[in-house]
Amino acid sequence: MLHNLSTMAGDPLWELTSLFNQDNRKEKVNLIVGVYRDETGVTPVMQVVKDAEHELAKQAKSKCYGELSGNLKFNDQIASFLLGDSENLNRQCTIQTVGGTGALRLLAEFVAHLSPDSIIWNTDPGYINHKPIMESVGLTVKPFRWQQQAGELDIQTCLTDLEDAHEGDIVLLHGCCHNPTGIDPTPEQWQQFADVFKAKGIVPLVDIAYQGFAEAPDKDAAGLRLFVDQLDLVLVAASCSKNMGLYCERTGAAMIVTPDSNKLQSIRTLLESLTRANYSMPPEHGAAVANLLFDNPVPWLNELSVYRNRIKQTRQKLGAILADLNAAPELQLISQQNGMFSMLPLTKEQMAVLREKYAIYGVTNGRINIAGLKQSQIEPLAEALVGVMNQ
Ligand SMILES: Cc1ncc(COP(=O)(O)O)c(C=O)c1O
Structure with missing residues (x-):
């Protein structure tokens, strides 16, 4: 068997991270992987999560198997978090998954099972893992361009490509904080997508x-809710990795909203049979923590707003310094974008210069994690960017 095994390239993000780890320069900056970091460079455990974990440890009674759909209370709570207090909750089926990645994979399998000829249209640039996930179940993926025009998503180009x-x-589509561009549709543009999809x-x-991460959770779900309405x-596909900081607990959910609530039981049965043949059921811990956060959301949402505001302030400060330095207009757009990521208008070669000359590590396609920046690193980054672009 193993004679068929050829040497495969490793994951590019983890390879860059290993280069970063080997770099001895004190001033090095890690903007590679998409995790939130605080001012000390740590991806913290939220205080509300620590409190929830203490509570769960006190209550623990059994580690017996749970349901195939995961934690049922979590499924209800995350469905409400996604859709709000809506009639549409009566026509959806939600199942807990192994993170957002697990949700994407499960939905891909669901589509491949029921409609294998459906094409998956993926934003270009897009999240690095979307295409491999969809292709791994045999689906065909085609790109449509996702770029900015006059400070907004260039929706005309999207719709032309989607013809x-x-x-x-x-x-x-990404519900908010598009990865990797930080460019999100306006409410009017969500409506334009909905009109085309309906037609x-x-x-x-x-x-x-x-x-x-862009705005308060209800506002960030507005595009999704418009579609569902x-x-x-x-x-x-939803993830609790970022907004609850539950990354390694692998907590997420897949939801199918159907026009026909008579189909809900069959949808659940299919989803459960797909997970049963894979990992059986998702892990309990993250969902149990999430339930306590959903039960008492105010302290959690306050902590989340600290994360959000830190990212916004970083973007504003970076934008202001870039403006002072007369940086190229496409660089200054960073201040208007949302969430953790932006794409630098730099080539692969320029990203290598940024790494080698300035010890600033982003992904080779130009993506940087804004949430990985400390305040003291903003000015050096701005200067390095202008230096690389003027070189
Ligand atoms: C757009 C997008 N979708 C899904 C995921 C996967 O999330 P999780 O870590 O919960 O699997 C990520 C993680 O970076 C992401 O950026």
Whole structure:
């Protein structure tokens, strides 16, 4: 068997991280992986999560198996977090997954099972793992361009590229804080997408991994909610990795919103049979923590707002310094974008200069994690960016 095993390239992000770890320069800056960091450079455990874990440790009675759909209370609570207090809750099926990645994979398997010829339309640039996940179940992925025009998403270009999308195809959109560009649709643009999807029978898959990172969670879910209000079938992948800081607890959810609530039981049975043949059921701990946060949301949402505001302030400060330095206009757009990521308008070669000359590590395609920046690193970054672009 192993004679068929060829040497494979490793994951590019982890390879860059290993280069970063070997770099001895004191001033080195890690903007590679998408995790929130505080001013000390740590990805903290939220205080509300620590408190919840103490509570759970006191209550612990059994580690017996749970349900195939995971923690049922979590499924109800995250469904409400996503859709708000809405009638639409009566026409959705939500199942706990192994993080947002697990949700994407499960939805991909669901689509491949029921509609294997559906094309997945993916933003270009897009989240590095979307294409491999969709292709790993045999689905075909096609790109549509995702770029900024006059300070907004250039929706005309998106819609032009989507002209070839047919009934039953899936368009994968990010609920907020698009990874890697930070460019989100305006409310009017969400409506434009909804109109086209309705007219053409296109099904949206909304991947919402950063709810609460651009604006308060209800506002960040507004595009998703507009789709669910107006469209028959909507697929949703959600993650608690970022907004609860539960990264390694692998906590997320897959939701199917259906026009026909008679189908809900069959949808659940199919989803459960897909996970049963894979990992059986998701881990309990993260969902149990999430339940305590949902039960008493105010302290959690306050802590989340600290994260959000830190990222916003970092963007504003970086934007102001870039303006003072007369940086190229496309660099200054960073201050208007949302969430953890932005794409630098730099080539692979320029990203290598940023790394080698300035010890600043971003992904080779230009993506940087704004949430990885300390205040003291903002000015050096701005100067390095201008230096690299003027070189
Ligand atoms: C757009 C997007 N979707 C999904 C995920 C996966 O989330 P999780 O870590 O919960 O698997 C990420 C993580 O970076 C992401 O950026």
